[in-house]
Amino acid sequence: MSAENSQITRPDAVDASCRLPVLKLVLGGLAWLIAGLALLLGASLVRQLPSLGGCEYFGFGKMAAAARVALTYGFAIQTGLGVGVWILFRSSSRPVPTGLAVAAGSVMWNIGVATGVVGIILGEASGIRGLDFPAYTGGILLAAYFLIGLAVLVGFGANFRGSLKLPQLLVLAALLWFPWLLTTAQVLVFWMPVRGILPALVSSWYEQGLFWGVLTPLTLAALWHVRSEDGSPKLARPAFAVLGFWGLLLLAGWTGATALVGGPIPAWISSVGVVAGVLLIIPVVLIGFNLFGRISSPGGSLAILSGLSFVLTGTLTAMTSLRCANRILHFTVFPQALSELALLGFVGLGLLASLYVILPRLAGFAWPRAELILGHVALSGLGLALSFLPLLLGGWIQGNHLNLPQWSVNSVNGSLLNCLRLQGLGLLVLLGAQLVFLGHWVLLCVRHFPAVKQFAIGLIQEEILKTQATVRSAK
């Protein structure tokens, strides 16, 4: 990685066709990553200084929910889709014929996420975790996804020859899971709302399904794409990877029941949650065999960090499904820490690792500064560790103290305060890391400004010509 050698593999027709849809999805996602981290940081700040939380719009509850929407829908799903589009078409060297439709879907998706975040801040949250946004946001997101998903599937199916490679398989599975999941959840929560405790069950089924069935395959595809040549990943144990993938899909939704163990639901559901949560360790280990080892791309260390986060997330999910651990950690800050590790550590860093390969390929220029890459990786790792480990410890302390009835809630929280402070610091570092990444990308664009301008103009012209051609050929 050096600044002199700034011209890398010249973009071919596939890269050119990917530019508009992939860049649109990925850059939109990065903007939400930064917004989401800022909201999370704000939430953490007003939680520790509750007298600051007196503002109607920026209280802890609202900011935490808004951050979840920004990070899950704005960043993770959107960037994951962008990376997914790239993997699908790049791995089989076919240009994207439907780039404009995908980009249009992405615009709509961003509008949807924005209405969700603003809606929550203005006081229209649904109160249902995972689907925290107001009902109208759900409609926009669903329509946007159908546009993106259909455009990708139709475009891919139209030109596809040969056999699917593993990363492509993962992306396709995610593209198929997601619409079913989102539609079912929204119907039951917003359109034909079921009463009582069921929406809570639907929401945890949905959240876990979204993570293990959609975001995990997309991120694994990204991680394996980083270590592949000609679209075929170089894996230590490819058979384990395939088995692990199906194992994950099989267990994905079922683990949802863990969130309600001991809660006001029939006992068999709790038991199912425990069993599914514990079994999860099998696919996680199978996949774990294929996540480490040398990677020679600039984002390689991010991929390793992401892999570590994956194994840790899976192991801790399995461990905390067990009654003895659940009895302590349930309802503490630990589950929140675990979902941050999953979303920011595994998914976030995994997708970013693949962007180190994809973005320069799309632009035709290498990353200008090796030290900025190092800075991004180091700060991301530090931020992640600082925001996760204190809450792991804090959750343990909080849970043990909550289980002693003589501890008042205020004194329990007092014993937790330093852990919460450290987490806030971790989030700040994590935010700084992503700003470094974004700055680096901007630097790349500015360095090659004339080329980028040309490229932006070309991009739009190209799309228009292509659409005209498609329309003509359809006639």
Add this chain to the structure above:
Amino acid sequence: MNQGPLLFFGVLATFSASWYGLVVAPRLQLGDLSPQGSTNDIGVVTYVPAERAGAARQGAEIYRAQGCTECHTQQVRPASEGSDLARGWGQRRSVARDYVFEAPAIPGFSRLGPDLANYGERLGTNAFPLVRLYNPRLLTNNAASLCPGAPYLFEVSRTKDRGVSPTALALSGAAALKGGSQLVPTLKAEQLAAYLVSLRQSVELPEAALPKKEEAP
């Protein structure tokens, strides 16, 4: 090899299995839960749990919108799962039937604050301390509280313009307002308070009996 159909059906099968197990089956089991009716000595039928009245129902929406669920659960777990009962957060565990009228229930996921499933019960005959919504740290022995309250649901007005409001909060010490000013809860504050007071689950249900009262000897 033709992987397309295999993938499609694999995905369909894995998805539908958990959908059936965690969405359809519970719905079949719980979907038509109804409140429990009982007839008293003079033949009057009462149902538990009772449906919330108007103001409290509005209050539930405020609770949801302000994100109070991020720190408060509303579910009491059995003694084997934690100290909920020992802490006096309820007399018995919560069951699905407790939530039949909630649209939808917000059982919560985090306990930075106490469980509120039986908050109304805990208040007993005391009126809801509205100052808790203005600033929980003004309550006695609660300076360290992390609860943000909802001060934006109160209005400062001048007694000269509006007259002395009967509902104005009595603040003293450092929190006291300047003379001639008063802090009046808005309708929303009253609704949220009504909701919090309405939170109670201590009714006898066939699947969740209340602990037996000590018999007088």
